Amino acid sequence: xxxxxxxxxxxxxxxxxxxxxxxxxxxxxxxxxxGSVYRFLKGPGLPALPDGQAKFAPYAIRKxxxxxxxxxxxxxxxxxxxxxLDQFIKDDTEIIGISTxxxxxxxxxxxxxxxxFGGDMRPWVREEWxxxxxxxxxxxxxxxxxxxxxxxxVWEFTVLPEELQKMGIDYVVQGEMDDVAPELFREITxxxxxxxxxxxxxxxxxEKFRKVIKKDEHYLARGLTxxxxxxxxxxxxxxxxxxxxxxxxxxxxxxxxxxxxxTLRPLRYYSPQSVAKxxxxxxxxxxxxxxxxxxxxxxxxxxxxxxxxxxxxxxxxEAVMSVKGLKTANPTHGRISIPAGYxxxxxxxxTILKAGPSNWIGVQTGVETGSDKLAxxxxxxxxxxxxxxxxxxxxxxxxxxxxxxTKYYWRPAFTIQVGQEGETVEDLWETISMIxxxxxxxxxxxxxxxxxxxxxxxxxxxxxxxxLNRNVLTVDQLAVYYASYRHLAKMxxxxxxxxxxxxxxxxxxxxxxxxxxxxLMMKWIERxxxxxxVDIEKVKRxxxxxxKEITNLAGAYKA
Ligand code: SF4
Numbered sequence: 001x002x003x004x005x006x007x008x009x010x011x012x013x014x015x016x017x018x019x020x021x022x023x024x025x026x027x028x029x030x031x032x033x034x035g036s037v038y039r040f041l042k043g044p045g046l047p048a049l050p051d052g053q054a055k056f057a058p059y060a061i062r063k064x065x066x067x068x069x070x071x072x073x074x075x076x077x078x079x080x081x082x083x084x085l086d087q088f089i090k091d092d093t094e095i096i097g098i099s100t101x102x103x104x105x106x107x108x109x110x111x112x113x114x115x116x117f118g119g120d121m122r123p124w125v126r127e128e129w130x131x132x133x134x135x136x137x138x139x140x141x142x143x144x145x146x147x148x149x150x151x152x153x154v155w156e157f158t159v160l161p162e163e164l165q166k167m168g169i170d171y172v173v174q175g176e177m178d179d180v181a182p183e184l185f186r187e188i189t190x191x192x193x194x195x196x197x198x199x200x201x202x203x204x205x206x207e208k209f210r211k212v213i214k215k216d217e218h219y220l221a222r223g224l225t226x227x228x229x230x231x232x233x234x235x236x237x238x239x240x241x242x243x244x245x246x247x248x249x250x251x252x253x254x255x256x257x258x259x260x261x262x263t264l265r266p267l268r269y270y271s272p273q274s275v276a277k278x279x280x281x282x283x284x285x286x287x288x289x290x291x292x293x294x295x296x297x298x299x300x301x302x303x304x305x306x307x308x309x310x311x312x313x314x315x316x317x318e319a320v321m322s323v324k325g326l327k328t329a330n331p332t333h334g335r336i337s338i339p340a341g342y343x344x345x346x347x348x349x350x351t352i353l354k355a356g357p358s359n360w361i362g363v364q365t366g367v368e369t370g371s372d373k374l375a376x377x378x379x380x381x382x383x384x385x386x387x388x389x390x391x392x393x394x395x396x397x398x399x400x401x402x403x404x405x406t407k408y409y410w411r412p413a414f415t416i417q418v419g420q421e422g423e424t425v426e427d428l429w430e431t432i433s434m435i436x437x438x439x440x441x442x443x444x445x446x447x448x449x450x451x452x453x454x455x456x457x458x459x460x461x462x463x464x465x466x467x468l469n470r471n472v473l474t475v476d477q478l479a480v481y482y483a484s485y486r487h488l489a490k491m492x493x494x495x496x497x498x499x500x501x502x503x504x505x506x507x508x509x510x511x512x513x514x515x516x517x518x519x520l521m522m523k524w525i526e527r528x529x530x531x532x533x534v535d536i537e538k539v540k541r542x543x544x545x546x547x548k549e550i551t552n553l554a555g556a557y558k559a
Contacts, residue, residue, distance in 0.1 A: 003076040005088045008058040009100040010128040017043045026124040027110040029117050052084030059246040060099045062238035071182030089139040094189040099151035103129045108455045115472045133167050146170040174202045174221045179234035199223040232268040241285035247278040253296040257379035262295045272319030283325035290329040297331035298338040306384040317352040330361045337383040340401035346408045355409035367414040370395045370434030371427035395434040406443035412450045418477040419457035428476040432483045433543040439487040454484040482529045485522045492518025
């Protein structure tokens with residue numbers, strides 16, 4: 001008998017042909033990307049074990065499994081492969097647990113497509129979620145199994161609560177539960193929730209990003225008698241392979257950007273030895289790359305004013321790369337000020353990570369704006385230990401960061417936000433200026449390597465009232481989108497073939513779709529922008545013809 005069946009939302013269990021950024025493909029509208037193209041780019045299904053469990057599972061599911069194993073036997077828990085759910089959901093199943101990131105298709109990246117395509121776009125994330133929920137509900141019909149959903153995407157149900165009932169979800173679990181998962185699952189099974197341990201409600205934020213606690217029977221969060229977050233020593237290490245070789249390096253951040261929930265969580269650092277242990281689980285299963293997850297890798301055991309701790313970072317990366325069978329590794333997130341101000345550290349890390357022309361170190365970076373004013377207003381510590389002003393403008397710090405990253409074979413994937421509080425037309429054009437200058441700059445004779453994804457700050461009220469449409473973006477915000485997608489098309493043409501994996505046909509197919517898709521997307525946005533009144537010639541020329549050139553830099557900018 002399997003008491004607990006665990007699975008993730010289906011978009012999290014594919015490898016997307018291991019192409020950088022293709023993991024965001026499910027955020028795209030299903031009516032713009034045909035099913036055949038979507039399925040091809042998603043890549044072949046991942047293998048199941050002979051008993052029907054998944055060989056690889058998202059990291060969050062593996063953590064939950066490890067936590068439950070502290071109190072339950074292995075036979076009580078199944079991490080089911082999506083094609084074999086029927087083998088596990090039986091009359092005596094107690095809980096079906098699903099981990100999700102964007103169940104309803106209202107996550108930030110998905111929202112950004114809404115405002116370009118308008119209408120009922122049915123993103124692939126939502127399509128896939130509905131397929132899974134329908135399958136799970138058909139299998140549990142007439143049985144006692146409760147449906148419990150957790151993961152970073154659960155906030156979406158607080159915005160659209162009517163979906164809970166429609167989907168038959170019994171509980172939504174919010175927050176980190178690594179230390180108390182066995183207790184939580186037992187209490188749900190027994191229909192006996194101790195409300196001191198598990199608060200029946202959820203935490204949300206008001207428009208000023210202040211915490212708001214809301215009572216709601218459908219939600220379970222950490223209660224008053226336990227600490228607000230698990231201690232590091234109470235978080236178990238995974239004991240089965242994770243998707244994409246994902247391994248957690250630390251939790252929390254503390255930099256204090258005013259739009260970010262992660263900053264509120266306490267900093268907890270895994271030891272290099274613990275990280276290496278988890279990686280060894282993945283290499284034993286044949287994975288030779290490790291994604292080192294953190295929300296801010298350069299904060300790992302940081303010093304005063306968030307000065308990077310060279311010794312700790314070096315020790316960590318050396319421990320990672322010493323794992324037998326591991327060939328490559330990269331951190332998931334890191335801020336740009338460290339490559340800008342500490343090129344020798346980046347050089348050292350590149351040497352350890354064996355970075356080079358055929359091994360670029362991908363890292364996601366929230367740049368968010370090209371405006372000094374907005375950077376100081378919303379993320380005043382983001383450039384620490386550098387300071388906007390004495391160390392250059394925000395855009396200059398970003399430029400220097402990408403210069404050093406390209407030099408040492410790091411490729412950042414930037415996000416840019418439009419719609420931030422206090423944003424003016426001038427701020428938006430400063431962002432366009434930054435994008436254009438970066439897009440036309442060189443380091444060591446190589447064009448700057450970076451991608452840039454524009455995101456829209458969507459007020460939750462608009463999502464609730466279903467009033468999102470193409471007209472949400474102002475002309476100048478749309479100009480930022482256009483500048484970003486012009487650069488993305490350039491990158492897709494340059495790297496579409498270079499970064500593909502697999503056999504000749506898979507590489508040819510993926511490369512063509514990515515470079516062709518990048519161009520098509522840019523042309524689509526160009527049409528939308530033209531129709532909305534964007535002066536696209538101005539966007540193309542802005543800062544490129546020197547009218548708003550960023551100055552005082554290493555002379556590598558080529559207009
Ligand atoms: S640096 Fe990143 S993770 Fe840290 S608070 Fe800012 S946005 Fe959040």
